[in-house]
Amino acid sequence: MQDYKTLGRKFIVAIGILACLGLYSCSDITNHKTLFFAHSLPITHPVHKGIVAMQEALNEKSGGKLQIKIFPDGQLGTEREVLELLQIGSVAMTKVSAAAMSSFAPEYRVLGVPYLFRDSEHMFNVLEGKIGKELLEGGSEFLLRGLCFYDAGSRSFYTLDGFIKTPEDLKGKKIRVMNDQMAVNMVNDLGGSATPMAYGELYTALQQRVVDGAENNVPSFVTSNHYEVCKFYTLDEHSMVPDVVVVGTKFWDTFSDTEKKWLQEAADESVKKQKVYWKENVEEGMKILKEANVEIYNPDKSPFVEKTKPILEGLMKDPKMKKIIEEINNQ
Template sequence: MLKTVTAALLASVAMASASIACEITLKAADTHPDGYPTVEGVKAMGKMLEEKTDGRICVEMFHSAQLGEEKDTIEQTQFGVIDLNRVSFGPFNNIIPESQIPSLPYIFRSVDHMHKVMDGDIGAEILGAFSDHDLIALTSYDAGSRSFYNSQKPITSMEDLAGMKFRVMQSDLFVDMVGALGANATPMPYGEVYSGIQTGVIDGAENNWPSYESSGHFEVAGYYTLDQHLMVPEVLVMSKASWEKLSEEDQKLVMEAAKESTAVQRKLWADREAASEEKVRAAGNEIITDIDKTPFIEAMAPVYEKYVTDEKLKDLVARIQAVE
């Protein structure tokens, strides 16, 4: 017992010393659980930042929606209550027009295509638009392809979607996308999806392999159709108020650490995606891959017409489609 108490005291002292050594501690939020690739990506950024600043700047990670769901944490980040926040592009669609472009259905042909776009000048232009909304977009992370899952039946065509109720992120674009496919969209916080499917409030939702698995949604929604309608990147943002408190040199180091963490997150993502798929398939869920995406893609025409309205956004779409 004495050894245990002594070890605990030493650990506490070590933690207190580490905290004292950090002149600046950046509070980071994520809705996903500990160990999830985006959470680990931000942790990797924190380690890199500590190394770059000799321990002056640290990152304290609050995972599992400890600081609230995405809508709440976005507002807290804009006000400077939260310093760093990993969020999908979706929740920003209603306030930042440029954020709608990576969120468009079938805008990216593949993961490689998405990486080339988001790592290049086009991606920098999209991220730069966040600065007008009290946020600094540092980098983009991978989030895989989003597909529909439900508790009712296999979906192999648009006809199968008719009348079904699917949870979507709180984004008008996502609501219209589901509506264009003939289904009913229900905006709902991520944390309420499991019980929503379980109680029949909704028939299902749409997300990637790791989210489908880690959330436990695969336990209540046994049918997963790989229509891959969205390949929306995640974005790591920083409060503009917190950013402006840093020196120019520290701003540069924060940006460098964020960019360098992207490669770590992408590798973790690829590994996690494979592991999640294996777990879901082992559970006996029905995975539908035999699906003609052409009618789904064609049904998106009115969505593009509604959201890609001005010449600037049309130019972004054209430039993305031209990237080889």
């Protein structure tokens, strides 16, 4: 049944975009183009605010000639579905987790390696340097060109019953993860039972104890209201998987050099603001969690690091991945 729903959604979106393209094809007359930007987060999320900053910067730089129309809250589908819509040219842009991008552009897998980055400063030195640029541009081979990386903080476990003080505490627990093999391997290696599930289904799954917990960053834990159900948050910070702003090459390749410059500059400028929004949101989120009587625990990370080493070692068997990881470690 889900397949029919997905096909129906894609058909409706395609029809809507075709209507928009009626205006796009007349751009010589109207002198403006509108890019549909779809993502799965609520409008209160700091990543959405970063996208709004990009929207405003692009409108200003282009004098309204190149505009973004945002569709938040998963209105046009899940991360994977929207990426597929970008590939066929029905939607222009999206924001997805780098983990979701790894299903389309394999080199993004490296960003999901547990405990890969020493801290957020190290992460952004990598993402805003040579390695990050190569990853963003490399997606073009798969019709998905990255424009920039957004801060998505560090992911930690939140659970219904008790902290995850050590990996042993995950034994017998079903933990929701993204539909990403590395995330699945990580939870399983730590001793839990990884349960891939759509983000929009998670609140109900937690309420009904279909799963025992999940893992995510502070802003997502708060804006999803999962903290209403899960009262134990263990800050093991097992991964720092950034978000990626992506434009479909079916749109990008039609832009003039000037339009490409406008869009890239708007994206780059939005990164600076998004980092500020993120930091503020984390601070506010921690206050909300404490007021909601969510208990927070900072564990010794070394047992988690040790248990997840097989993931890094497995990826290092690929010469291309080994080169990227070594470059990251040396930065």
